[in-house]
Amino acid sequence: xxxxxxxxxxxxxxxxxxxxxxxxxxxxxxxxxxxxxxxxxxxxxxxxxxxxxxxxxxxxxxxxxxxxxxxxxxxxxxxxxxxxxxxxxxxxxxxxxxxxxxxxxxxxxxxxxxxxxxxxxxxxxxxxxxxxxxxxxxxxxxxxxxxxxxxxxxxxxxxxxxxxxxxxxxxxxxxxxxxxxxxxxxxxxxxxxxxxxxxxxxxxxxxxxxxxxxxxxxxxxxxxxxxxxxxxxxxxxxxxxxxxxxxxxxxxxxxxxxxxxxxxxxxxxxxxxxxxxxxxxxxxxxxxxxxxxxxxxxxxxxxxxxx
Amino acid sequence: xxxxxxxxxxxxxxxxxxxxxxxxxxxxxxxxxxxxxxxxxxxxxxxxxxxxxxxxxxxxxxxxxxxxxxxxxxxxxxxxxxxxxxxxxxxxxxxxxxxxxxxxxxxxxxxxxxxxxxxxxxxxxxxxxxxxxxxxxxxxxxxxxxxxxxxxxxxxxxxxxxxxxxxxxxxxxxxxxxxxxxxxxxxxxxxxxxxxxxxxxxxxxxxxxxxxxxxxxxxxxxxxxxxxxxxxxxxxxxxxxxxxxxxxxxxxxxxxxxxxxxxxxxxxxxxxxxxxxxxxxxxxxxxxxxxxxxxxxxxxxxxxxxxxxxxxxxxxxxxxxxxxxxxxxxxxxxxxxxxxxxxxxxxxxxxxxxxxxxxxxxxxxxxxxxxxxxxxxxxxxxxxxxxxxxxxxxxxxxxxxxxxxxxxxxxxxxxxxxxxxxxxxxxxxx
Numbered sequence: 001x002x003x004x005x006x007x008x009x010x011x012x013x014x015x016x017x018x019x020x021x022x023x024x025x026x027x028x029x030x031x032x033x034x035x036x037x038x039x040x041x042x043x044x045x046x047x048x049x050x051x052x053x054x055x056x057x058x059x060x061x062x063x064x065x066x067x068x069x070x071x072x073x074x075x076x077x078x079x080x081x082x083x084x085x086x087x088x089x090x091x092x093x094x095x096x097x098x099x100x101x102x103x104x105x106x107x108x109x110x111x112x113x114x115x116x117x118x119x120x121x122x123x124x125x126x127x128x129x130x131x132x133x134x135x136x137x138x139x140x141x142x143x144x145x146x147x148x149x150x151x152x153x154x155x156x157x158x159x160x161x162x163x164x165x166x167x168x169x170x171x172x173x174x175x176x177x178x179x180x181x182x183x184x185x186x187x188x189x190x191x192x193x194x195x196x197x198x199x200x201x202x203x204x205x206x207x208x209x210x211x212x213x214x215x216x217x218x219x220x221x222x223x224x225x226x227x228x229x230x231x232x233x234x235x236x237x238x239x240x241x242x243x244x245x246x247x248x249x250x251x252x253x254x255x256x257x258x259x260x261x262x263x264x265x266x267x268x269x270x271x272x273x274x275x276x277x278x279x280x281x282x283x284x285x286x287x288x289x290x291x292x293x294x295x296x297x298x299x300x301x302x303x304x305x306x307x
Numbered sequence: 308x309x310x311x312x313x314x315x316x317x318x319x320x321x322x323x324x325x326x327x328x329x330x331x332x333x334x335x336x337x338x339x340x341x342x343x344x345x346x347x348x349x350x351x352x353x354x355x356x357x358x359x360x361x362x363x364x365x366x367x368x369x370x371x372x373x374x375x376x377x378x379x380x381x382x383x384x385x386x387x388x389x390x391x392x393x394x395x396x397x398x399x400x401x402x403x404x405x406x407x408x409x410x411x412x413x414x415x416x417x418x419x420x421x422x423x424x425x426x427x428x429x430x431x432x433x434x435x436x437x438x439x440x441x442x443x444x445x446x447x448x449x450x451x452x453x454x455x456x457x458x459x460x461x462x463x464x465x466x467x468x469x470x471x472x473x474x475x476x477x478x479x480x481x482x483x484x485x486x487x488x489x490x491x492x493x494x495x496x497x498x499x500x501x502x503x504x505x506x507x508x509x510x511x512x513x514x515x516x517x518x519x520x521x522x523x524x525x526x527x528x529x530x531x532x533x534x535x536x537x538x539x540x541x542x543x544x545x546x547x548x549x550x551x552x553x554x555x556x557x558x559x560x561x562x563x564x565x566x567x568x569x570x571x572x573x574x575x576x577x578x579x580x581x582x583x584x585x586x587x588x589x590x591x592x593x594x595x596x597x598x599x600x601x602x603x604x605x606x607x608x609x610x611x612x613x614x615x616x617x618x619x620x621x622x623x624x625x626x627x628x629x630x631x632x633x634x635x636x637x638x639x640x641x642x643x644x645x646x647x648x649x650x651x652x653x654x655x656x657x658x659x660x661x662x663x664x665x666x667x668x669x670x671x672x673x674x675x676x677x678x679x680x681x682x683x684x685x686x687x688x689x690x691x692x693x694x695x696x697x698x699x700x701x702x703x704x705x706x707x708x709x710x711x712x713x714x715x716x717x718x719x720x721x722x723x724x725x726x727x728x729x730x731x732x733x734x735x736x737x
Contacts, residue, residue, distance in 0.1 A: 089621050109623040110496075110507040111577025130625070132507030170507055194512070195504030 001299045004117045004124040008135040008171040013178055020143050022295035023288070030067065041070035044301055047100040049091070049116075050127075051077040051107040056262060056286070057127050061104045061136075064293035070301075073100075088112060092119040101301055105129070123300040131165045136296055137261055138171035140289040142179060144281050145216050147288070148257050153180035158210050160186045160242055161220030161269055162231075164193050168261045169220060173199055184210050188242065190231040207242055211251040218259040219244050219270045235268060245271040249279065257281050310347050312728065317351035317687060319677050321653025327356065329683040332725040336679055349731070351687050354720055355653050358661040359391025359422075359684035361673050363454065363483070363561055364537060364609035365634065367393070367424070369415060370408070371400025376614035376704045378412060381634070382421035383702040384612070386729035388634040389686035389719040392423040392665070392673045393612075397434070398459040404429035404440035406448035413450035421729050422722075425668060428452040430471050430482060434460050439471060446478040453669040456483035458537055459584075461519055463489050468523060472532040481533040481559075481667065484523055486544070487585065491515035496625055498571040498586045506574060508624065511586050513541040520544050524551035524558050535667055536560040538611050540585040542595030549604045559667050561609035562596050564633055564640035569593075569709060579620045579627030580709050583613070586629075593644075600659060601650040607663040610637050614705030632708045635701055638688065639715035646690075647716060653690075672725075683726035692718035702735060 001015050011019070030036050046065040048058050058074065065072045075095070088107075095103055102123040105113045110132035117124040128134040146152050157176055163169045163185050176183050177200045184202040185192065196203060204210050211217065222238065232238045239245075244258065249271075252258075258270075258279045266272045275282060314327040319337070326341035327334055336343075362385065368376035378395070385393045395412050397403035403412060409426040416424020428445035432438045434457045445452040455475060462468045462484060471482050492515045497503050499510020520536055524547065527534040539545065539560045551558045565583060570590050573581045581587060599605040613630025620627050641660065645651040651659070665674025675681035693716050698708035722730040729736055 087618065087621070088623055088626075107623070109625040111625075112623045114577045115623060130507055131509075167507060170505070193504035194499050194510060195501035198501040198504065 003300070005135055005296055005300065006113050006117060006124065006126045007133050008138045008175040011175065011178060016139070016142070016175060016178055019139055019292065019295045019299060020146060022299060023143055023291040026294050026298065027291045037067055037069055039069050040298060041065065041068040041301055044070045044101040045099060046070045046072050046102045046104065046297060047095050048072065048074045049095065049103050049105045050075070051112070052128070054106050054128065057106060060286070060289045061127060061293050063290050065297055067290070068294055068298060070297070088115060089119055092116050096120045096122070102297060125296060125300065128167050130167065132167055133171045134167040135171045135175070136289070136293055137168050138175040139296065140285055140292040141172055141218065141259060141261070142175055143288050143292050144259065144285050145257070148281060149215055149255065152176070155181040155215045156184070156213055157181050157216045157218065158184045158186055158214040159218045159220065160207060160244070162191045162222050162226060163187050163196070163220070164191045165223065165226065166220050172218065173201055186210060186242065188232050188238070207248065208251065211248055212253065214252060214256055216257050216259060217244060217252065221261065221263065222265060222269050239268055243269050243271065244274050246273050249274050249277065252279065259285060261285070311343060311345065312349055312723065312726065313341060313343050313346035314349045314351045314356065314687065317354050317356035319356050320657050321355055327677065329723060329726040332683055334677060334679055334681050334683050337677065349687070349721060353691065354687045354689055356677055357389070357653065357657045357686050357688060358674050358677060359686050359722060359724065360389045360638070360660040361664040361668060361670060362390050362393040362610050362612070362634065363535070363607065363664045363668055364458070364611045365393040365395055366398070366611070366613045366630065367395045367412070368614055369399065370411065372616070374704070375616045378415035378424055379419040379421070380702060380704045381612070381614070382416060382419040382424060383735050384634040386421045386722050386724070387702050387719060387735055388637050389688065389722050390422050390634060391684040391686070391722065391724045392425060392668070392670055394425050394427050394454055394668055396458050397427050397429040397456060402429050402433050403427065404432050404434070406441065406444040409445050409450040409452050410448050421735070422724055423670070423673070425670060426450045426452055427454045427456050427458070427483065430455045430457045430462050431467065436460060436463055436467065439467070439474065442471070442474055442480065443478065446480060453478070453480050454483050454535070455480055456485065456537065458483065458485045461485050461487040461489060465522060465526070469526050469530060472526055472534065473530045476532050479669065481535050483535040483537050484519065485537050486516045486519035486523070488515040488518050491518070496582070497574050498588045500571065500589060502571045502574055506577070508574070513543050513588070516541055516585055517543040517547055520547050524548070524556055527558055528554055528556040533557045534559070538563050538566065538585055538609070539596065539599070539605055540566050540588050540592065542592045545595045545599035545604055548599070552604065559606045560604070561607050561664070562600055562605045563611045564608060564637045565631055565709060566596055567593060567600070567644040568640050577624045579622065579624050580631065580707055582624060582627050582629045583631050584629035597644055597648070597650055600645060601655070606667065607659050608637065608641055609664065610634050614703050615707045616705065620707050630707065632701065632703055632705060634703070636696060636708070636710050636715065638719060639694065639717050640710070642690070642717040643715050683723050685723050686719055687721040689718045689720050690716070692716070694718055
């Protein structure tokens with residue numbers, strides 16, 4: 001495995017498969033244990049460097065690191081010197097001087113983890129950079145699909161919503177392509193990037209046309225700030241054309257699953273009864289996230305035996 | 308007392324070899340074998356003599372950001388690049404929107420004495436795009452401003468652009484437009500296309516440049532004025548300019564060296580040294596720009612030399628300032644992209660780096676032919692040299708050089724400004 005995890009595109013099939021297999025193994029090892037903790041990363045320091053608020057992702061990484069017995073430091077931009085104008089480079093040099101073995105970075109600007117990786121010796125994990133990527137989200141999504149559906153190669157995955165601004169979509173497209181899944185992106189044309197024709201995906205503007213054949217439907221969150229920028233006329237029109245409601249869910253095949261990276265806008269991109277249905281993997285995705293992030297930290301930091 | 312120089316055996320614009328005698332600021336004799344007692348002899352065998360380069364687009368940062376560049380350090384970089392005149396852009400702090408500021412910059416250039424620093428005046432007060440600056444006062448000042456630009460920002464208001472184009476006719480001025488429709492480029496970080504889609508950086512669409520060029524050439528034709536288009540970066544812009552010129556409208560355009568060589572796939576590592584506005588485009592755009600420069604649709608090369616302090620580039624991509632150095636590498640990049648590819652000969656380089664920009668900027672003392680009687684503004688180039696670019700070696704105060712480690716052809720050996728050597732043996736003189 002590479003020293004950093006910056007993009008889902010950094011992972012070839014062997015590396016990506018190893019992460020999912022390791023996550024299964026870690027999960028299996030901890031299952032049924034009273035003390036959910038392994039000693040593998042004892043004495044190692046993992047820094048959660050969050051320039052953007054994200055309680056769920058930060059908590060997930062924190063839990064993953066703690067279950068591997070690493071020391072965890074939460075370095076949030078608010079209340080630190082970053083909010084007083086310290087540069088990313090100085091923050092990086094500070095963490096380096098403190099001996100961080102891994103830095104988990106969430107940042108509002110695309111490429112910030114790439115810059116960080118150039119300034120520190122430890123491993124950098126991209127925990128979401130602007131509208132670029134969120135590779136561990138794609139890994140936990142793939143892990144969830146593989147568990148539920150038994151395979152990834154040949155799987156038909158439909159990703160619906162604001163692809164243009166979605167780091168989740170970018171990482172999923174890259175990783176699912178590596179695993180040999182067939183991805184279809186569905187969105188209003190305003191929310192697809194101009195360069196999408198170059199991606200290894202099919203594109204549709206019509207959600208109803210693709211649902212029947214889908215094995216998994218992944219709904220993306222529509223950010224509040226997009227709603228006043230004329231990407232679509234109204235919230236209601238978006239919901240009517242691209243939302244997953246009960247009627248649309250009925251078009252899905254028997255075993256098809258519904259996914260969402262969270263946080264959801266219930267009633268907007270996904271109806272409450274869909275989110276709470278048996279097809280929904282939304283809660284599983286959260287718990288799988290911890291296992292997958294454990295696997296990533298474990299492999300990056302070269303921990304000892306899993307068992 | 309300016310020395311008398313006898314340049315021996317230089318190829319004049321790539322043609323036959325000749326000797327040139329420079330005395331009292333002028334070329335006094337050009338011939339097969341010139342002798343002059345007491346003259347300092349410069350052996351120019353194997354070198355090419357070209358008229359001193361003229362840059363229509365230079366950011367010297369003074370006043371305001373003397374930590375990034377000063378008129379003096381920028382002038383030295385210019386001389387080392389073979390330039391004898393540069394146009395200093397108006398986006399300083401304070402903005403060069405009054406006679407006072409343009410005269411200050413002009414005077415600093417004279418004091419440095421390394422190349423002629425011709426200030427560009429702002430089109431609108433504070434570059435804010437709402438009210439015309441006192442263009443006439445700047446034109447009548449000691450700096451004799453003829454080129455006006457809000458560069459860095461577009462004069463986006465069509466009515467204001469029309470008025471500016473009309474107004475400068477009174478003193479044969481020209482509006483140099485930074486063509487960027489602001490609503491189409493809000494938050495834009497790089498060329499919109501395959502790379503921006505993958506990198507998740509907000510796109511700067513080619514149409515945002517082309518829409519403004521289309522509008523402005525129509526306005527220029529309508530009011531019979533002069534428009535100069537700064538840093539043309541797209542294939543579509545070249546087509547629009549070709550069409551405008553076919554109408555006989557007085558439209559000129561420049562292309563930067565970096566847009567002739569670099570492409571947007573360099574952004575992949577998020578290193579802001581490649582962040583520039585307009586952004587690096589695609590290989591197809593580069594090919595169209597080279598062809599446009601070769602066929603005269605694009606009149607000249609202008610550097611858009613944009614020095615930035617280290618902290619303004621050592622950051623996240625989106626937080627970094629746009630711009631790259633260009634003065635010292637301009638010739639080499641032009642040779643690499645046009646001469647080495649057979650698109651231009653040396654006379655063509657002379658036209659696009661000296662003669663045409665001098666005419667557009669209204670600098671009668673520059674861009675002349677290398678014949679007796681002309682001002683002795685010239686440069687000697689070694690066409691056989693190859694140099695690996697080392698940003699640390701720059702005379703600029705800044706280090707945002709996108710060519711670091713790249714080997715490029717051709718080297719400036721000597722530069723003469725009105726008969727005085729500003730560069731000899733590739734080294735700046737004082």
